[in-house]
Amino acid sequence: MIPYFIKRIGPWSNSGLMRNSFWGLAASASQSLLMNLLFVILARKYTTSDFSYFLIANSVYLFLATISNLGLGQWFMREIVTANDGDVIIGKFLKLQLYCGFGFYLANVLLSFALYSNHEIRLLTALVGINIVFDNIIYVIKCLNIAKSAQNITFKIIVVDSALKFLMVLLLLFFPFSIIALSAGLIGIRFLTVNLFLKYGSRKTLDLRVLLSNKISLSEVRQIVLGNWPFLVIGSVSVVYWRIGNIIISKMLSLFDIAVYEISFRIFSIFQMLPIIVSASLFPHLVALYNRGDKVKFNACYRRYFYLFCLYGLFVYTFMYSFSEPVIPIIFGQKYIAAPEYTRQMFLTMLLFPTGILQATVLISMKLEKADMIINIISLIVVVVAILVGLAFFRLLIVVNISIFISFLLFHICQDYILIKRGVLTFKGVISFYCFTTAFVLSYTLLAPKFRPVIFFAIVWVLVAVILAITQKFKAGRSSSTVVEMRA
Secondary structure, three states: OHHHHHHHHHHHOOOHHHHHHHHHHHHHHHHHHHHHHHHHHHHHHOOHHHHHHHHHHHHHHHHHHHHHOOOOHHHHHHHHHHOOOHHHHHHHHHHHHHHHHHHHHHHHHHHHHHHOOOHHHHHHHHHHOOHHHHHHHHHHHHHHHHHOOOHHHHHHHHHHHHHHHHHHHHHHHOOOOOHHHHHHHHHHHHHHHHHHHHHHHOOOOOOHHHHHHOOOOHHHHHHHHHHHHHHHHHHHHHHHHHHHHHHHHHHHOOHHHHHHHHHHHHHHHHHOHHHHHHHHHHHHHHHHHHHOOOHHHHHHHHHHHHHHHHHHHHHHHHHHHHHHHHHHHHHHOHHHOOHHHHHHHHOOHHHOHHHHHHHHHHHHHOOOHHHHHHHHHHHHHHHHHHHHHHHHHOOOHHHHHHHHHHHHHHHHHHHHHHHHHOOOOOHHHHHHHHHHHHHHHHHHHHHHHHOOHHHHHHHHHHHHHHHHHHHHHHHHHHHHHHHHHHHO
């Protein structure tokens, strides 16, 4: 899949757009890797209760931090590129983000007091929530670097930030300290990161003078927010979708369930990176094909990647089904020996996630972002209602995982419906996808217990590779014959 993808994007690899995108993706990937290593160490070194308190505080912070920037990055980047006086736009955007940061930090503290009576959770939430203010400042500079095609600077600073956090957590292996002290130290590192962004990330274009010399009125704020609210919904729903599950679990299930859910999600987040990265890089090509009105090539490109994404989802699910049980307790510790079963449940969603991300990219490339926004909102409402109703009858973590799967299935079906109406998909093709996926998964899960995991997994995917190779060779031969006949 990867060599083929590289071959396809080769013509764009030398463009400024691709270079800028690469640094943005590299920053996200490196940060995710280091933060997941940090997460493993925390899970092993702290008790389940302390670890869960930290997770609750982070969930509340991430839930509000996602909304706090109001999704205004697109507005800012559009304005900064076309503005005659960039300093005015930068100053107004920075001031707006600071106001939002402080406002949502206050909401963070109030929400923790409203939801939790535990003193340690409240204190951790107040500490971790300071990141909202810092994140909003960094958000301004990240957007500025995207607009100026300088994401390599963002990449370097994010790597430094993640490395410092990881080194601090490594100290736990030699000098144990409380979860409160850890949180305070991480805030200190984030403060240092903000200063690095201000001094080097913005190329010294942001300072106190810019902040004080530019004012933004309430009417301007209202106009900007109302004019760009769809981007807030699209940009925040995906994070809110997963974080709200953790918050509901913290209120209705045990601390152990919080830790297990987060372990499952952290592993899930690693495997979701590839389809997200590939879809993002594929987006400019889909837009170009759609704008040229080349429907045949547009549909062919979509179908080609759809098959690859479908196979990726099946590969990841079968991998986790076969190896989660022996591997997860080794990584996170024997106290989370129950985590593999719940991880398998969560990874049912991976059967639909890659193709769902691809189809969301296709919808936006067709200028159907409002339809995508509505589908996201419907999916979010369904998952919240399903979790709350399910937990009212069964206080089990499986309810959360199955609710996520059901809501994502509905999300996928809504996409299918729109793409069928637009002529990109056929009803027969959609039914074939669901039938093939169901048959493959049922066959694998029924046969897997009869064999050793490594042997069975290898045999299945070697057979899949052989079948794909034969199919491709047959198609290539048939295409060559057709060409010869046409020439004759």
